[in-house]
Amino acid sequence: MSKPKVLLTGRIPGEVMARLAGVCDVEANTEDRPMDREKLIELIRDREGLISMITDGVDGKMMDAAPRLKMIANMAVGFNNIDLKAATARGIPVSNTPGVLTDATAELAFALLLAAARRIPEMDRKTRAGEFRWWAPMLFLGREVSGKTLGIIGLGRIGKAVARRARGFDMRVLYCNPARLDPAEERALRVEYADLRSLLREADFVSLHVPLTEATKHLIGAEELALMKPTSYLINTSRGPVVDEKALVQALRGRKIEGAGLDVYENEPALAPGLAELENVTLLPHVGSGTLETRVRMASLAVENLLAGLNGESPPNILNPEVLQAVYKNG
Numbered sequence: 001m002s003k004p005k006v007l008l009t010g011r012i013p014g015e016v017m018a019r020l021a022g023v024c025d026v027e028a029n030t031e032d033r034p035m036d037r038e039k040l041i042e043l044i045r046d047r048e049g050l051i052s053m054i055t056d057g058v059d060g061k062m063m064d065a066a067p068r069l070k071m072i073a074n075m076a077v078g079f080n081n082i083d084l085k086a087a088t089a090r091g092i093p094v095s096n097t098p099g100v101l102t103d104a105t106a107e108l109a110f111a112l113l114l115a116a117a118r119r120i121p122e123m124d125r126k127t128r129a130g131e132f133r134w135w136a137p138m139l140f141l142g143r144e145v146s147g148k149t150l151g152i153i154g155l156g157r158i159g160k161a162v163a164r165r166a167r168g169f170d171m172r173v174l175y176c177n178p179a180r181l182d183p184a185e186e187r188a189l190r191v192e193y194a195d196l197r198s199l200l201r202e203a204d205f206v207s208l209h210v211p212l213t214e215a216t217k218h219l220i221g222a223e224e225l226a227l228m229k230p231t232s233y234l235i236n237t238s239r240g241p242v243v244d245e246k247a248l249v250q251a252l253r254g255r256k257i258e259g260a261g262l263d264v265y266e267n268e269p270a271l272a273p274g275l276a277e278l279e280n281v282t283l284l285p286h287v288g289s290g291t292l293e294t295r296v297r298m299a300s301l302a303v304e305n306l307l308a309g310l311n312g313e314s315p316p317n318i319l320n321p322e323v324l325q326a327v328y329k330n331g
């Protein structure tokens, strides 16, 4: 029996690649850079399965170029790069990889929070440049994290994992979420509900953990930044467009807030003009889930979802289950 033809648009850990290649005929991107869109459209023509990355804009045009396409497995928890409506309209199941990158992303959010508060990248640059000439009580001062208030916007899996880590720093944790937790869960997690404006006014650190949707685009803009304390920090490991990056540059430049830690950008990989020149921002290249352990888990889960979809089964992390219902109903 011939193996299903699959297109894999990013290089994945060898052990998972070997497993995939054992059961599928794989056309794979072997470079650590996104596949060119035109090339992707060319290569997808005869493919039944697609394992896509967040850098691939998978839209109706791409789906129409692949008449045999039966399954799209996105190797990410976020899926704003996929036109889900277009896939559903074409009866193509789409999946993501939730759960397996929670700890890695929460760790990175905390690393950014500490790096921003204690000015770690800036101090590293200065120490290398020979600016550590002597110790003095008022030199190189950062801000304490312990005992401060953390405001978490979006209390899903990753937001909750950040809240658990905050306990180790004796932080008070406020959260804002479309659905409020029940009181027992709030007590267990030691979090307090706050509306967005109150959270922004009270928090010393604001950490973003929302998906990118129409409703969350520019959730943090000039108005929201103006509500934050001048001593506070903004941490973003979610999606860049959740923050109006131009407004953030203004706020950082004018010291309307103390600093920021960013892993994601509005127009990745480009940075908003002026951002890279600022000393009070820590910048990372979208590596929230970037640990070897997590990338193995993400790739494995994407493969599991892909194979289920290709076999006509329900992928464990399907995002548009109505597609399957339609198949069952229509026989």
Ligand code: DGY
Binding pocket: 054, 075, 076, 077, 078, 079, 101, 288, 289
């Ligand atoms: C995700 O999974 O959505 C991350 O942003 C990429 O790992």
